[in-house]
Amino acid sequence: MDTRTENVSLEDLQKIVGEEHAREATDEDAVDGVMPQFVAEPGSVEETSELMKLANDGGLTVAPRGSGTKMGLGNPPRDLDLIVSTVRMNEIIEHVPGDQVVRVQAGVRLDDLQVQLATEDQMLAVEPPERGAGATIGGIVAANSSGPLRYRYGTIRDLIIGITVVLPDGTIAKAGGKVVKNVAGYDLGKLFTGSLGTLGIIATCNFRLHPRPEAGQTVAVELGDTLSAGQAAQAMVHAQLVASAVELHWSEDHKLLTVLIEGIPPGVEDQVETASYLLKGFGDVRTLSDEEVKYLGPLDPPRVGDEDVAIKIAHPPVELTGVLDSILGATERRGVTPRITGHAGTGITYVALSGGDEIARVQAVDELREIWVRRGGSVVVQKAPVQAKKMLEAWGPAGDYLGLTRRMKDKFDPRGILNPGRFVGGI
Amino acid sequence: MEREQLIRTMESILGTEGVVHEREQLRSYECDGLMNYRVVPDLVVLPETAEHVQRIVRTCYEEGIPFVARGSGTGLSGGALPVESGLLIVMSRMRKILEVDIPNQRIVVEPGVINVWVSQEVADEGYYYAPDPASQVVSSIGGNLAENSGGVHCLKYGFTTNHVMGAEVVLADGSVVHIGGGKAPDAPGYELLGSFVGSEGTLGIATKITLRLSRKPESVRTLLAAFEDTEEAGGAVSGIIGGGIVPAAIEMMDALCIEAVETAVHPGFPQAGAILIVELDGPEAEVAKQFDQVIEVCEENNASEIRIAEDDAERALFWKGRKAAFAAMGRIANDYYVQDSVVPRTELGNVLKRISELGKEYEMRVANVFHAGDGNLHPLVLYDNDNPGEAEKAEELAGEIVLACLEHGGSLTGEHGIGVDKKKFMPKMFTDDDMNTMQLLRCAFDPHGLSNPGKIFPTPRLCGERPGPFHMHPIQQAGLAENF
């Protein structure tokens, strides 16, 4: 047995969170095949703090977890003793409709939150694909998950206005506040966005909200080739339309660029007309039924099987055609089948690779990474079998900021107990 | 390093025209827009390139000399206040627009570029740069980035931080990092760019900045509504936002402010207890319908007059009046102190009442102009420096106002920053643990605290590094000298 976990027993954990909220881990708790010893579910920020202190002093490695929908993101952990799950920290602390802000604990599920906000015709303007699987707020922030709505509202880093975190040594710290406009102190909310549980545990978050649009409609154009995909996306981006999303869906079954128009009815009708007119030059245009919209997405990464490798290519938006060509080229030659979706308006393209053998899929990713990193973008593995991950490295190269990134990690987590190995540069 | 030697070193990097060392000339850099704090810098340098900045900072690092970046010096919290025995690095010779990339909706600029130049540069293409601080004709993009500046249109479109996509930064040890994706989104790793924006020059110097450009809206409509008092105007604000409308801007001015603006720039504003300027933009049909809704809400809240801007000229006049508000105070008072704080929108009424009570208590006039949509107040405390003790009293009153905002769930500052001005209030908003944790960030970026020291935090945190970077000196390394 692990020497570290000899320092800490299940009873020690139970003393903090209560007997029924700490247990031995089971196979399902493994992260990329690495089995933890324990799972603890703190019920409050204070309990989280005590747990972290215990882990830090005992040298236990920790993986924070929400609903676990993104545990496949990043590299396999070098080490894992304890999972700290935020699922019991699921209180919506305060929703002030007049201020359009909400404060929530990290374990609140986005879907539950949206239901509550909808009673006041408001919403948190993110729509990550894992939402249906129960994604929690803390997980969404930690993984910087986004969806089609980022075209209009930005990503969660643009919506977070305050945060409370628990550091490995148990320190509870907050930053920001509950007003939308605020420049007092450093913006820890942004620093923790996308930090994948490597700096501390996110305990509560405050967000700015938006009114729910009264009406919405999706216009789609059937694309003939990759060139028209790029051109259609550019036409939407440079029009005076206020679209909520500009999405690409590209697979054997369909090749579509879709544009979501939302707002109040007369505006939506008008804009749908404009969008349709502008898109006509690129292929057949139609408005989509609700069922079709639902069928299409948002699914990034597209539905993946266990063997599949899903990646996210971030690129300058204008390069869309080139991205598609590179994907088709890298896969066709290797007998791999790509399924592509993407936020065509913002320069994010997701690809699920299936078929062919594992080496072929890995090589296709390598090829794409070589191209798109050179051209100022990145290729990040979203999901892959452990075997493939070992060959791939989830994040690809970081730029000249890697040293700074490491120093940040060292300052927040000097003993390196949080998610060791999962992050960029082996952090 | 002796001052003389430092001057020579700097001149060898920048030429003589890039170094200011005469006492009289140095004085013109002794403060920023917050004039009650003054420190004459030891030396002022004016780099022309990123490489210059890097060599200057490298020298500072090796010699343990603190440095402060300065853009246009319009900051209102003392962010660009020089530090004693330190170097002031002025970015006003780095004013090139490096690249315009309309297809990707990006522009790459040097930090000294003036905010409004960006919009001017791309106007013909139908684009603009959204963050529009009232100081936009003078303030620099580097300063905007460091302060995370806001503007009247930030309610709908976000602040500087939502529009900066990438930056080249010279860190305090002279190394260069490129943070943020620039043209591609979602660079892997920590959100270093989001942490850097708004850090008030304490994490390093930005030498190249990539901004997001926004498409000009199809339609813009602006109205000005007059009310009997700020309470009724406030009711209209709540009604508009509560109706699910996100205006491009919604600004309020009270009677005193209107009076000052009228005297200064004659926009022809109605005489009223309060006026609102409301602007909607977006798709034509949507704007048209919501504009009618706004008019209705104003009427319901007893607007005594509603003026609709008939053309761009009239809209410009409304905004001229608004943007001149600070400067206009000079017409009705010898001196004024600009406060910047935030309250939750639903607390506006309560806080305005409190401000007026405080004004009476202190027997001082307070004019109010603010970004009503996001609860960002700018109370202007009027005083006369010639009356002994009044300046101190004004500052005290301004402090009371900030604390009242905090009590109502707000923040110390919405856009002007903490700087030196408000660091004493930081413990009222944050615990020691909060501030120490924030400073871990500082320790990662600038472990020796050389970049703009003494700002934001009342007590600097030690980073557990070896004291001072002196051990890095090459002469020492070569064993030629002891630590002196």
Ligand SMILES: Cc1cc2nc3c(=O)[nH]c(=O)nc-3n(C[C@H](O)[C@H](O)[C@H](O)COP(=O)(O)OP(=O)(O)OC[C@H]3O[C@@H](n4cnc5c(N)ncnc54)[C@H](O)[C@@H]3O)c2cc1C
């Ligand atoms: C009349 C008036 C109206 C104003 N209106 C607004 C407003 O509406 N909204 C608003 O937000 N602010 C406003 N301000 C405040 C001020 O204009 C902003 O804070 C502005 O962004 C400062 O820019 P600057 O170039 O003058 O920066 P400076 O005052 O020179 O510096 C500000 C800070 O930025 C740092 N800095 C400067 N350049 C760099 C760089 N390249 N890299 C790193 N750090 C750097 C400095 O060290 C300092 O801490 C107003 C000021 C005035 C005088």
